[in-house]
Each structure stands twice: as structure tokens, then as C-alpha cells.
Amino acid sequence: AQTVTQSQPEMSVQEAETVTLSCTYDTSESDYYLFWYKQPPSRQMILVIRQEAYKQQNATENRFSVNFQKAAKSFSLKISDSQLGDAAMYFCAYRRGGDSGYALNFGKGTSLLVTP
Amino acid sequence: GAVVSQHPSWVICKSGTSVKIECRSLDFQATTMFWYRQFPKQSLMLMATSNEGSKATYEQGVEKDKFLINHASLTLSTLTVTSAHPEDSSFYICSAPPSFSYNSPLHFGNGTRLTVT
Numbered sequence: 385a386q387t388v389t390q391s392q393p394e395m396s397v398q399e400a401e402t403v404t405l406s407c408t409y410d411t412s413e414s415d416y417y418l419f420w421y422k423q424p425p426s427r428q429m430i431l432v433i434r435q436e437a438y439k440q441q442n443a444t445e446n447r448f449s450v451n452f453q454k455a456a457k458s459f460s461l462k463i464s465d466s467q468l469g470d471a472a473m474y475f476c477a478y479r480r481g482g483d484s485g486y487a488l489n490f491g492k493g494t495s496l497l498v499t500p
Numbered sequence: 501g502a503v504v505s506q507h508p509s510w511v512i513c514k515s516g517t518s519v520k521i522e523c524r525s526l527d528f529q530a531t532t533m534f535w536y537r538q539f540p541k542q543s544l545m546l547m548a549t550s551n552e553g554s555k556a557t558y559e560q561g562v563e564k565d566k567f568l569i570n571h572a573s574l575t576l577s578t579l580t581v582t583s584a585h586p587e588d589s590s591f592y593i594c595s596a597p598p599s600f601s602y603n604s605p606l607h608f609g610n611g612t613r614l615t616v617t
Binding site for chain 2: 419426427428429431434475479485487488489490491492493
């Protein structure tokens with residue numbers, strides 16, 4: 385079974401600053417996907433960024449970028465120019481690749497607080 | 501973009517009664533639907549996977565007789581919590597990959613907050 389570990393239960397960042405959320409995972413699969421999801425107080429799951437394991441280039445979406453270290457099985461999320469609206473729970477998630485639909489396996493989450 | 505509609509968004513029921521949660525894919529066919537449960541301040545835990553036209557697959561520790569899943573059509577999956585108890589109070593979320601591309605990101609419903617009194 386694949387495990388996803390988020391070692392930071394809570395993080396805090398000042399507005400306009402940069403913060404990095406860490407995530408490690410364990411798998412024996414070679415084909416997989418990694419995701420970061422944001423869950424605000426509304427509890428809606430919002431996809432932040434996605435990384436295919438076969439791609440060496442780190443994914444980037446505007447102020448959000450990842451540092452994907454495949455050998456180390458590490459997948460950290462960097463949020464630049466933090467905004468008050470970034471405050472939320474952030475979940476790192478793993479999903480097997482392949483032709484069939486596979487569920488997401490989530491980490492325990494990191495609660496991000498953004499201070500003015 | 502693809503939308504998953506989950507209903508109801510919240511429900512309060514008495515202990516011993518049953519509650520049905522519906523999850524509909526509005527603009528795509530969902531041959532597979534995943535049901536998650538999330539306790540306060542915790543992560544999303546996969547409960548079961550439903551497949552249209554076949555029996556659901558339950559994760560270890562999830563009682564299939566208590567959490568009945570029906571995936572009767574390509575656009576509708578339901579989760580029924582039978583004989584609900586206060587410990588079943590939780591946030592339930594469904595999600596589905598679009599059938600045309602299993603490797604596309606999952607689409608999530610907005611969740612159902614269940615409170616059993």
C-alpha cells in the first residue's frame with residue numbers, strides 16, 4: 385500500500401511571503417501521479433497542482449510550484465507571494481497510474497495560516 | 501469543466517434511522533465513484549469504490565452492510581448509511597474520474613455533513 389506523509393500539522397506564513405509544505409510518499413510503483421489539494425473552511429476540495437511521476441520537470445501553476453524529488457520520494461509545495469485566501473488545509477495525495485481509475489490516497493494534511 | 505453534484509450538503513438524523521447521500525456526475529459519465537469519509541481535523545479516508553453495474557469494493561474496516569453503495573447508472577452513485585449511530589457523524593465526500601480519461605484529476609462533490617443525534 386502507498387503511504388503519504390505530511391510531517392507539518394500546521395504552518396504559518398506572513399502575507400506576501402513564501403512558504404513550503406512538505407510531503408513524502410512511499411511506493412513501489414513506477415507510474416503514478418502526485419497532487420496537492422486545498423480544502424478551505426467550506427471543505428470543498430480544490431486541486432492546486434498535479435505532477436506526473438514520469439515528468440522530471442517540476443509542475444508550476446502561477447504562485448504554486450512543486451519540488452519533485454523522485455528518488456527521495458519527496459513532493460513539496462511552494463506557495464509564493466502568499467495571500468490571505470491561501471489559508472486552508474492542504475493535502476498531499478498519491479494516485480496510481482494505469483488504465484483503470486484509481487482513488488487518491490491522502491496525507492494527513494497541513495493547516496496553513498496566513499497572517500497580515 | 502466536469503461537475504459532481506452531491507446531495508444533501510448537510511443532514512441531521514436520529515440514531516437508528518437511515519440516510520441516503522446522492523452523488524451525480526452532471527456532464528460526464530462516471531463508471532467509477534469513490535466515497536471518502538473525513539472526521540474533523542483529519543484526512544480523507546477512502547471508504548469504498550463503486551462501479552456502475554457491479555458490486556462496490558470496500559476498504560478494510562468499512563462495514564458493507566452498514567454503508568450500502570449503489571451505482572445504478574453512469575451518472576448516479578448513492579451511499580446509504582443504515583441504522584446510523586452518533587459515531588457515524590462525519591463529512592462524506594464523493595469523487596469520480598471522467599470515464600474518458602482515467603488519468604485526469606478526480607472531480608469532487610462538495611460533501612455531505614452528517615450529524616446523528
